[in-house]
Amino acid sequence: MARKTTNQKAWFLVIPVVLLVAFNAIIPLMTVVNYSFQETFGDNVFFWEGVKWYEQVLRSSRFHDSLLRQIIFTSIILVIEIPLGVAIALAMPKKGIWVSVCLVLMALPLLIPWNVVGAMWNIYALPELGLLGRIINGMGFDYNFTQGPLAAWFTTIMMDVWHWTSLVVLLAYAALSSIPDAYYQAAKIDGATPWAVFRYIQLPKMKRVLTIAILLRFMDSFMIYTEPFVLTGGGPGNTTTFLSIDLVKIALGQFDLGPAAAMSLIYFLIVLLTSWIFYTLMMNNEEK
Amino acid sequence: MALEFRDVVKRVGAEIYIYPTDLKLEPGGFNILLGTTLSGKTSLIQLMAGLERPTSGEIWFEGRNITTVSVQKRNVSMVHQQFINYPNFSVFENIASPLKVAGLPKVEIRARVGKVAELLKLSPLLDRRPLELSGGQQQRTALARALVKDSDLVLLDEPLANLDYKLREELRDELPRLIKDRGATVVYATSEPEEALLLGGHTACLHEGRITQFGETAEVYRLPQDLISAQVFSDPPINTATVVKHEGVFLLNGTTSWPVGADHEKLADGEYVMAIRPHQVVPANAKTGERMARIEGIVLVSEISGSESVVRFEVEGTTWISQSHGIHPTPVGARAAFEIDTKKCFYFNMDDHRLASAGSMRGGDV
Numbered sequence: 259m260a261r262k263t264t265n266q267k268a269w270f271l272v273i274p275v276v277l278l279v280a281f282n283a284i285i286p287l288m289t290v291v292n293y294s295f296q297e298t299f300g301d302n303v304f305f306w307e308g309v310k311w312y313e314q315v316l317r318s319s320r321f322h323d324s325l326l327r328q329i330i331f332t333s334i335i336l337v338i339e340i341p342l343g344v345a346i347a348l349a350m351p352k353k354g355i356w357v358s359v360c361l362v363l364m365a366l367p368l369l370i371p372w373n374v375v376g377a378m379w380n381i382y383a384l385p386e387l388g389l390l391g392r393i394i395n396g397m398g399f400d401y402n403f404t405q406g407p408l409a410a411w412f413t414t415i416m417m418d419v420w421h422w423t424s425l426v427v428l429l430a431y432a433a434l435s436s437i438p439d440a441y442y443q444a445a446k447i448d449g450a451t452p453w454a455v456f457r458y459i460q461l462p463k464m465k466r467v468l469t470i471a472i473l474l475r476f477m478d479s480f481m482i483y484t485e486p487f488v489l490t491g492g493g494p495g496n497t498t499t500f501l502s503i504d505l506v507k508i509a510l511g512q513f514d515l516g517p518a519a520a521m522s523l524i525y526f527l528i529v530l531l532t533s534w535i536f537y538t539l540m541m542n543n544e545e546k
Numbered sequence: 547m548a549l550e551f552r553d554v555v556k557r558v559g560a561e562i563y564i565y566p567t568d569l570k571l572e573p574g575g576f577n578i579l580l581g582t583t584l585s586g587k588t589s590l591i592q593l594m595a596g597l598e599r600p601t602s603g604e605i606w607f608e609g610r611n612i613t614t615v616s617v618q619k620r621n622v623s624m625v626h627q628q629f630i631n632y633p634n635f636s637v638f639e640n641i642a643s644p645l646k647v648a649g650l651p652k653v654e655i656r657a658r659v660g661k662v663a664e665l666l667k668l669s670p671l672l673d674r675r676p677l678e679l680s681g682g683q684q685q686r687t688a689l690a691r692a693l694v695k696d697s698d699l700v701l702l703d704e705p706l707a708n709l710d711y712k713l714r715e716e717l718r719d720e721l722p723r724l725i726k727d728r729g730a731t732v733v734y735a736t737s738e739p740e741e742a743l744l745l746g747g748h749t750a751c752l753h754e755g756r757i758t759q760f761g762e763t764a765e766v767y768r769l770p771q772d773l774i775s776a777q778v779f780s781d782p783p784i785n786t787a788t789v790v791k792h793e794g795v796f797l798l799n800g801t802t803s804w805p806v807g808a809d810h811e812k813l814a815d816g817e818y819v820m821a822i823r824p825h826q827v828v829p830a831n832a833k834t835g836e837r838m839a840r841i842e843g844i845v846l847v848s849e850i851s852g853s854e855s856v857v858r859f860e861v862e863g864t865t866w867i868s869q870s871h872g873i874h875p876t877p878v879g880a881r882a883a884f885e886i887d888t889k890k891c892f893y894f895n896m897d898d899h900r901l902a903s904a905g906s907m908r909g910g911d912v
Contacts, residue, residue: 440626443597448691449618449647462633 293519311520321521323496324504325528328480331415331500335479338419340472343426344464347434348456350427361431364424372421376488379417383489403490407497410490414498417485422478426471433467434460469540473533480529501525548572549594549699549731554603556589556755563589565756566603571731571748576722578742578763579735581752581778587735589755591701594733596620607698620699623692627704629684631676631691637663638672641690648695662690665724682713689717693724700725702734706741718744739781743767751775773819773899776892782824782856782867789820789893796820796888799862804839804888813902819894824856824869826890829876830883838885841866848876859884 294311296304315321350360370378385391385402394401403413437459445455483502486492492499492507499507505525509518549571556564564586571577579587592598593605596617604613612620623644631640638659645655663669666686676684685705692700706714718741725732736742742749742763749763751774759766759775770776776784789796792815795803806813830840843859843866850856855874858867859882868884876882893902 438628438630440628440630443592443595444624444626444630444688446597446617447595447622447624448644450643458632458635 290519290522293515294523297516307516311516312524315517315521315524320504324499324501327497327499328501331411331482332476332479334415335418335422336472336475338415339423339426339475340468342419343423343471344430344468346423346427347430348460350431352435361428364427364431367421367424368428370421372484373488375417375421376485379413379420379485380489383413405494407494410494410498414486414489417489418479418482421485422475426475429467429471430464433464437463465540469537473537476536477529477533480532548608549733550606551593552604552606554593554600554605556593556598557601563755564593564600567757569750569757569760571733573729573731576725576732576734576745576747578745578747578749579733579752580737580739580742580749581735582737584754585752585778586755587737587752588703590752591624591703591733591735594699595622595624595701621695621697622699622701623695623697624701624703625685625688625692625705627707629676629681629688629708631684631687633676636673636675637668637679637687640676640687641668641694644691644695658694659690662694665693666690666720681709682717685709685713685717689724696728696730698730700728700730700732702732704735704737707737721745739767739779742779749779751778753778769901770892771901773821773894776821776894780823782869784821784823785827785866786819786821787861787864787866788817788896790817791815796891796893798839798841802839802841802886804837804886807889810893810902813893817896818902819896819899821892821894822886822890824867826887827866827868827884828870828887829855829857829868829874830885837887837889839888840883840885842881842883845876845878845880845882848878850875857882857884 292304295307295309297307298304346364350364351357367375382388383390383403385395391401391403400406401409403409441459441463442455445459450458481502482500483506486498486500487503487506490498492503505518505521508514508521551567551569554564554567554569555562567590579590581587589598593600596612596615600613604611606612607620631637632643635643641659641662642655645658650658659672660669663672666689668683668686668690671679671683676687679687685708689705692702706717709717721734722745732747734745734747746763748761749766750760751758751766751770753774758778759771766775767779770779773786777786787798789798791797791806791810791813794806796806796818797803798820841861843861845857845859846865847858848855850873852873854869854871855876856867856869857874857876858865860866866884894900895902
């Protein structure tokens with residue numbers, strides 16, 4: 259039997275990845291974990307606090323309120339953007355020069371930097387100066403997003419829908435255009451109604467892509483920060499203070515590093531768990 | 547239930563998909579549309595189905611003008627080259643879908659689906675979804691969906707093209723049995739001459755949007771009326787060369803010659819396009835006889851597949867193909883001699899490429 263030689267050199271090939279992941283994920287994450295269990299008053303002096311910060315965050319009504327706002331915001335976003343995106347994708351032309359025109363128009367909002375989106379909508383919705391603000395006020399509504407909570411929510415949601423529905427459209431359109439023409443012909447021959455074509459051909463064929471779209475929109479909207487920060491700064495009052503905005507306020511505004519770290523981890527776990535549960539459910543459903 | 551095309555033209559933009567076409571298809575047996583890709587097979591099938599409207603001309607069915615009748619009202623069924631089934635329906639629901647749309651009672655649906663599933667060996671798979679099936683089973687499901695309703699017109703658009711070889715043979719053997727005893731007109735599009743011959747019935751040779759010849763399959767094969775039909779209905783491609791008829795002999799390349807047979811005596815002297823199927827060109831000395839003419843060329847490719855040898859060789863700038871039984875190893879690049887069975891040659895006019903003279907060739911084994 260030949261002597262088995264072990265060559266450990268292959269490990270060197272893995273080192274770049276290990277370093278990259280370490281610097282970019284593990285070390286920052288562990289720093290946060292570190293902060294979340296300790297108290298510091300600067301000068302690198304730490305005191306062990308156990309799960310105190312976690313208890314504090316989970317019990318604080320401030321966290322509950324931001325979390326609730328976050329859940330409501332994300333739910334509204336998903337309920338509007340997913341069906342709207344699919345509807346637009348269905349209405350888009352299938353061939354011809356208008357395809358490229360539509361695709362470019364659709365992609366435009368995605369190319370704009372997030373803080374610019376916030377600033378754009380801020381100006382756009384100003385009651386005295388902005389086009390949108392003047393139109394709404396002109397229609398007889400008392401609209402001022404810097405003062406009315408309802409107006410602030412409305413503007414934030416409109417902004418997100420404007421900014422991100424395109425993503426759903428592009429994904430759904432890609433899925434739709436991958437359905438062979440023969441499916442539609444077969445449905446026509448069977449005498450299927452347009453609704454049946456959507457329900458039994460287009461929707462099942464879009465399922466995987468829509469799963470991804472929902473996941474992406476869930477994660478992104480759940481972590482939304484830049485646009486509402488620029489638009490409303492979390493106001494009026496705390497009415498549009500979503501989790502990220504709240505977190506930044508605690509960490510950088512109040513410099514409460516311990517609670518902020520604990521909150522970050524709880525936040526992270528919520529996103530991770532929800533995504534995982536959702537994905538598993540969708541994929542299990544697929545196998546059945 | 548005959549389907550009739552009367553002067554049908556299909557144009558899309560500036561492009562002509564189907565040139566003026568007259569065609570009458572009868573029920574019983576297969577009506578085969580034979581042609582390469584882009585020859586217009588799919589366009590014809592879509593016109594028959596009613597998925598497309600002709601630009602001009604009329605389509606008649608059973609003495610009724612159905613040109614403007616929509617797909618849903620035509621009572622057709624169709625199987626595509628791709629395996630098309632409803633992705634989240636079970637096999638049972640897939641097969642049942644046309645009956646459900648038609649509003650049949652549940653008991654009858656169950657009975658009819660059961661029967662078709664039995665016929666297509668799908669009975670154990672009725673609860674599965676299409677994605678859990680093999681390609682062959684998926685196409686069987688699509689076939690079952692097409693056969694479950696009593697359609698007047700069954701359109702099969704290269705249904706076996708995406709299946710692997712074994713499955714294709716298996717399903718092709720079953721097809722005639724499946725369509726037997728149906729009153730329907732069955733149309734079958736294929737690009738393979740062999741498939742047309744195996745399925746029999748009638749064949750229409752298609753080339754660039756034109757039907758070049760239509761008739762009984764064997765007859766079309768035996769006696770192509772023009773060069774294009776001969777080319778469409780030959781695999782490997784038919785050999786063609788220009789020959790000169792002069793003083794009772796045909797002269798090829800100025801070197802090979804053979805006496806003009808009784809069938810062609812009356813032809814005027816001059817140039818003709820001669821065509822001969824590859825299996826009538828065999829390595830010299832494998833077969834002898836006075837009707838054989840000898841040609842020599844440089845071997846380009848030599849393929850041996852167990853029972854037959856296919857050799858491509860070049861004579862004076864023209865590539866020839868020889869297909870013969872048995873194993874005839876021929877070194878590539880070497881000079882080799884072949885024999886043409888001159889009794890099996892077709893002669894076409896130089897100008898219009900129509901068959902120059904049929905004579906008594908009718909009925910011979912080509």
